[in-house]
Amino acid sequence: MSKYRREEPVTVPKHRHCSVCGTPTELKQEYCSDKCRVSGKKIQRTKMRNIIVITGLVFVFYIAFLLFVPK
Template sequence: MNQKPKKRKEVEAIDVPDHRHCEICGRVVPPNEKYCSPKCEEKAVKERKSMERFRKIWIAILVAFTIFMVIQILLRLQA
């Protein structure tokens, strides 16, 4: 089958001032800042703490499972 290559739309170059976007809500912020407001910064701190807690719990579950499996293997070798 003959498929025609898709033509890309040409986009005009627009001079955009140097900026970043808030890591939480996506609003435009100056290049030296991460968040647009203290509220977003607070939310980011809460999310970071939550992720750290989740990661620690997940590691604890994996360690407990590994220990459980090793104990099971050792018990089977004894029998």
């Protein structure tokens, strides 16, 4: 044993971070406030719309390629 006293390591309580702003929150909460919840839902809708639009465009270009490229 050392004659010097060792400090106990500091433990951080279990937590999550807000999906929008990164503020620490409780484990049960995904967002820290209603403002972040509204903003997060808006971001999710935008991402989903972008995925649908890109998938649709890929499908349209694929069909156009099959129809208009000579064999």
